[in-house]
Amino acid sequence: xxxxxxxxxxxxxxxxxxxxxxxxxxxxxxxxxxxxxxxxxxxxxxxxxxxxxxxxxxxxxxxxxxxxxxxxxxxxxxxxxxxxxxxxxxxxxxxxxxxxxxxxxxxxxxxxxxxxxxxxxxxxxxxxxxxxxxxxxxxxxxxxxxxxxxxxxxxxxxxxxxxxxxxxxxxxxxxxxxxxxxxxxxxxxxxxxxxxxxxxxxxxxxxxxxxxxxxxxxxxxxxxxxxxxxxxxxxxxxxxxxxxxxxxxxxxxxxxxxxxxxxxxxxxxxxxxxxxxxxxxxxxxxxxxxxxxxxxxxxxxxxxxxxxxxxxxxxxxxxxxxxxxxxxxxxxxxxxxxxxxxxxxxxxxxxxxxxxxxxxxxxxxxxxxxxxxxxxxxxxxxxxxxxxxxxxxxxxxxxxxxxxxxxxxxxxxxxxxxxxxxxxxxxxxxxxxxxxxxxxxxxxxxxxxxxxxxxxxxxxxxxxxxxxxxxxxxxxxxxxxxxxxxxxxxxxxxxxxxxxxxxxxxxxxxxxxxxxxxxxxxxxxxxxxxxxxxxxxxxxxxxxxxxxxxxxxxxxxxxxxxxxxxxxxxxxxxxxxxxxxxxxxxxxxxxxxxxxxxxxxxxxxxxxxxxxxxxxxxxxxxxxxxxxxxxxxxxxxxxxxxxxxxxxxxxxxxxxxxxxxxxxxxxxxxxxxxxxxxxxxxxxxxxxxxxxxxxxxxxxxxxxxxxxxxxxxxxxxxxxxxxxxxxxxxxxxxxxxxxxxxxxxxxxxxxxxxxxxxxxxxxx
Amino acid sequence: xxxxxxxxxxxxxxxxxxxxxxxxxxxxxxxxxxxxxxxxxxxxxxxxxxxxxxxxxxxxxxxxxxxxxxxxxxxxxxxxxxxxxxxxxxxxxxxxxxxxxxxxxxxxxxxxxxxxxxxxxxxxxxxxxxxxxxxxxxxxxxxxxxxxxxxxxxxxxxxx
Ligand code: FES
Ligand code: FES
Numbered sequence: 001x002x003x004x005x006x007x008x009x010x011x012x013x014x015x016x017x018x019x020x021x022x023x024x025x026x027x028x029x030x031x032x033x034x035x036x037x038x039x040x041x042x043x044x045x046x047x048x049x050x051x052x053x054x055x056x057x058x059x060x061x062x063x064x065x066x067x068x069x070x071x072x073x074x075x076x077x078x079x080x081x082x083x084x085x086x087x088x089x090x091x092x093x094x095x096x097x098x099x100x101x102x103x104x105x106x107x108x109x110x111x112x113x114x115x116x117x118x119x120x121x122x123x124x125x126x127x128x129x130x131x132x133x134x135x136x137x138x139x140x141x142x143x144x145x146x147x148x149x150x151x152x153x154x155x156x157x158x159x160x161x162x163x164x165x166x167x168x169x170x171x172x173x174x175x176x177x178x179x180x181x182x183x184x185x186x187x188x189x190x191x192x193x194x195x196x197x198x199x200x201x202x203x204x205x206x207x208x209x210x211x212x213x214x215x216x217x218x219x220x221x222x223x224x225x226x227x228x229x230x231x232x233x234x235x236x237x238x239x240x241x242x243x244x245x246x247x248x249x250x251x252x253x254x255x256x257x258x259x260x261x262x263x264x265x266x267x268x269x270x271x272x273x274x275x276x277x278x279x280x281x282x283x284x285x286x287x288x289x290x291x292x293x294x295x296x297x298x299x300x301x302x303x304x305x306x307x308x309x310x311x312x313x314x315x316x317x318x319x320x321x322x323x324x325x326x327x328x329x330x331x332x333x334x335x336x337x338x339x340x341x342x343x344x345x346x347x348x349x350x351x352x353x354x355x356x357x358x359x360x361x362x363x364x365x366x367x368x369x370x371x372x373x374x375x376x377x378x379x380x381x382x383x384x385x386x387x388x389x390x391x392x393x394x395x396x397x398x399x400x401x402x403x404x405x406x407x408x409x410x411x412x413x414x415x416x417x418x419x420x421x422x423x424x425x426x427x428x429x430x431x432x433x434x435x436x437x438x439x440x441x442x443x444x445x446x447x448x449x450x451x452x453x454x455x456x457x458x459x460x461x462x463x464x465x466x467x468x469x470x471x472x473x474x475x476x477x478x479x480x481x482x483x484x485x486x487x488x489x490x491x492x493x494x495x496x497x498x499x500x501x502x503x504x505x506x507x508x509x510x511x512x513x514x515x516x517x518x519x520x521x522x523x524x525x526x527x528x529x530x531x532x533x534x535x536x537x538x539x540x541x542x543x544x545x546x547x548x549x550x551x552x553x554x555x556x557x558x559x560x561x562x563x564x565x566x567x568x569x570x571x572x573x574x575x576x577x578x579x580x581x582x583x584x585x586x587x588x589x590x591x592x593x594x595x596x597x598x599x600x601x602x603x604x605x606x607x608x609x610x611x612x613x614x615x616x617x618x619x620x621x622x623x624x625x626x627x628x629x630x631x632x633x634x635x636x637x638x639x640x641x642x643x644x645x646x647x648x649x650x651x652x653x654x655x656x657x658x659x660x661x662x663x664x665x666x667x668x669x670x671x672x673x674x675x676x677x678x679x680x681x682x683x684x685x686x687x688x689x690x691x692x693x694x695x696x697x698x699x700x701x702x703x704x705x706x707x708x709x710x711x712x713x714x715x716x717x718x719x720x721x722x723x724x725x726x727x728x729x730x731x732x733x734x735x736x737x738x739x740x741x742x743x744x745x746x747x748x749x750x751x752x753x754x755x756x757x758x759x760x761x762x763x764x
Numbered sequence: 765x766x767x768x769x770x771x772x773x774x775x776x777x778x779x780x781x782x783x784x785x786x787x788x789x790x791x792x793x794x795x796x797x798x799x800x801x802x803x804x805x806x807x808x809x810x811x812x813x814x815x816x817x818x819x820x821x822x823x824x825x826x827x828x829x830x831x832x833x834x835x836x837x838x839x840x841x842x843x844x845x846x847x848x849x850x851x852x853x854x855x856x857x858x859x860x861x862x863x864x865x866x867x868x869x870x871x872x873x874x875x876x877x878x879x880x881x882x883x884x885x886x887x888x889x890x891x892x893x894x895x896x897x898x899x900x901x902x903x904x905x906x907x908x909x910x911x912x913x914x915x916x917x918x919x920x921x922x923x924x
Contacts, residue, residue, distance in 0.1 A: 017838075018839065018847070189864075189898055191862065241865075274805070484862025484864075484899050485861065486861070654900075654901030678807075679803050685902075687890075
């Protein structure tokens with residue numbers, strides 16, 4: 001039976017629906033001490049005085065530590081994602097001298113319970129001398145440097161040019177320019193970050209439980225910071241309550257907890273809460289764009305030019321991956337003969353920016369799709385029609401768009417982009433819609449279409465290690481740990497097919513450095529491409545390994561053996577057969593491990609195209625926006641499990657709708673203080689506001705990997721912003737509302753309407 | 765202080781401080797770590813448990829308040845190792861990804877099921893709006909609750 005392509009329910013679920021999941025917060029070894037963090041109250045200030053003494057005196061407090069008390073780890077984190085264009089700004093685990101954002105760790109308390117630790121945090125006295133906060137990347141570029149020793153706040157400049165770049169605009173019949181703004185989005189996995197560190201002083205080994213997306217990278221960073229050999233550290237990612245990119249890198253609290261566990265020789269646990277998630281976990285989006293598109297009168301694109309700023313926050317924990325991916329994502333699935341993008345990454349007094357689902361792809365898509373809409377409007381052309389004209393056609397594919405990314409020239413593989421878009425256009429009845437009445441009482445209706453090109457995988461390697469268990473099941477370990485994607489099921493499906501075994505005979509182990517020597521992790525929608533193909537490779541070698549072992553047993557040559565349904569037999573002699581369980585037994589008596597490990601190397605990213613179509617209703621009294629219909633057509637390459645792919649697509653789309661309509665951390669421009677750092681004020685999409693999504697899949701196998709897999713977790717989050725903005729503008733044509741600033745809220749719409757159709761709204 | 769209550773059908777006596785939260789006592793003292801803390805201020809619903817059959821936020825309740833009451837947590841939804849309808853429907857519809865929010869949704873869903881009313885999708889969405897999920901986008905959760913609740917009500921109608 002072929003498992004790939006089946007809507008299989010997940011092997012992960014039974015534990016999770018009965019409350020048996022073990023997340024970091026659920027793990028509390030006996031004797032655990034609890035760590036709590038004293039955080040900066042200022043966006044930018046000098047610390048003039050730090051007094052730990054009152055906190056130290058509280059009953060149940062084991063220790064209170066400022067930077068001078070943890071000197072061995074007081075060094076900058078190794079730069080994440082080194083890039084020649086970047087002058088990295090990396091924090092030390094505790095701030096020294098100066099604080100750079102509200103929430104930066106200043107000191108830590110370790111106590112017998114979290115209640116006591118949090119009480120003690122309040123007793124730590126910190127005196128600050130406030131400094132002017134840099135809260136705007138445009139002005140901030142030339143403001144006094146926020147980091148000691150830096151020349152300026154410009155951390156990196158990114159530049160891409162294809163064809164004649166901006167010079168080509170002179171050949172256009174029409175040039176349209178727009179300013180776009182994406183708010184500062186907090187990713188908010190439902191499980192806040194946390195860590196449990198356990199030190200075995202006898203063996204001098206450190207074990208940590210951390211909800212990280214990459215256990216091996218986490219181990220490496222921890223080893224660097226602690227000055228400990230990697231071989232002495234085991235990192236386990238247990239059940240993890242969402243990651244979305246925010247848990248790819250190590251954070252200050254991780255190092256502090258691990259260091260103090262070693263020093264105190266007791267397990268130390270830090271469990272962050274929601275407020276800490278708001279003021280200490282990497283944030284994203286937060287860009288300002290000034291974008292131009294030049295078109296011919298018939299709608300053909302001549303050039304796209306974008307200048308943008310990344311409001312980077314105080315540090316560069318993941319280098320410039322977000323800002324860089326933005327630039328390379330702009331052209332999307334279109335033929336853009338001339339292109340230029342210049343991006344400035346400017347450090348500001350805010351929480352650092354690091355990848356959140358999409359990592360720049362949504363920003364790039366927003367820019368391009370908004371430009372298409374505005375160009376169509378300026379030409380008096382239909383907004384879908386301009387896309388028809390400019391989408392790449394099958395005869396133009398594969399297509400190199402002139403940009404080099406992830407170590408390879410971006411090459412868009414075969415796909416039928418027009419067909420994909422037309423499926424959505426038809427499903428949402430776009431053509432009929434244009435001519436019908438678009439009012440229902442106080443509600444105006446509008447429709448928006450947006451396309452995207454999802455770039456996935458494409459960097460590094462990932463491994464799969466197969467091992468025959470004593471009961472004849474095959475265990476597959478991979479470094480790509482999951483945070484809810486269902487890897488154990490999907491990788492199990494691939495393995496079962498490629499080994500010709502029943503699915504039930506496969507066990508997938510993820511997120512444990514003890515289970516496989518090397519790994520990179522889960523991000524950039526890479527796991528099925530990377531670990532999936534590694535599984536396929538390992539299956540080949542593992543079969544050979546088992547056949548060779550069986551050949552010895554049978555005193556036959558491996559070529560004469562048959563592998564069928566988990567039984568190895570001598571060809572033509574069916575009586576001479578051994579099941580995998582019997583082989584495992586033989587291996588045990590001969591003290592042989594039957595295992596095989598393979599690593600798959602990426603040869604460039606995979607690309608899948610898709611379209612979203614949305615119908616909104618906007619209330620002309622309250623300016624509330626409701627989503628009435630949502631259609632998606634999506635190329636997921638060879639799909640392993642449609643049930644899981646739908647989950648990823650819908651989940652991503654809803655996160656995109658959050659960015660479109662609700663989510664932005666509002667920072668006071670003068671003080672740098674967050675204004676809405678709670679779930680009461682920062683709205684996540686809820687069940688009541690979200691629609692049902694109708695999804696169709698197309699499957700164009702990806703040519704860069706043998707299985708033809710593509711990533712599917714980020715497509716959903718890329719186009720909802722542009723589609724919703726287009727639909728709102730369409731609904732409110734009468735008022736000339738322009739939806740170029742995210743999130744687009746009833747308040748923004750109201751202000752624009754009362755001003756008679758503004759082109760610039762507030763800045764967040 | 766010492767409190768006695770019933771948790772998942774078992775009588776329990778536990779020593780608590782007056783300011784300890786129900787969520788913490790269930791998780792730390794009783795080892796029922798199924799419920800999760802996603803916000804600790806009553807918005808996310810991950811900590812939802814049933815108290816005498818009604819959903820409550822265990823992060824907003826003191827342990828001392830439940831003396832003499834019956835508490836059901838996610839660990840108590842399956843009976844004799846058999847998953848309840850909501851749990852089964854969650855698996856079948858892929859209504860969970862990371863699973864962190866899931867205990868709260870299952871408890872809320874089970875409450876809806878116990879109400880024995882037919883609910884349409886809009887009503888289900890409304891009823892679930894006190895629970896946040898960042899992974900699923902809700903649709904498959906609504907599918908699961910719809911199936912569980914309406915199957916149950918359909919059976920009830922047949923029996924009458
Ligand atoms: S933890 Fe109780 S509602 Fe969020
Ligand atoms: S399944 Fe992850 S938060 Fe709901």
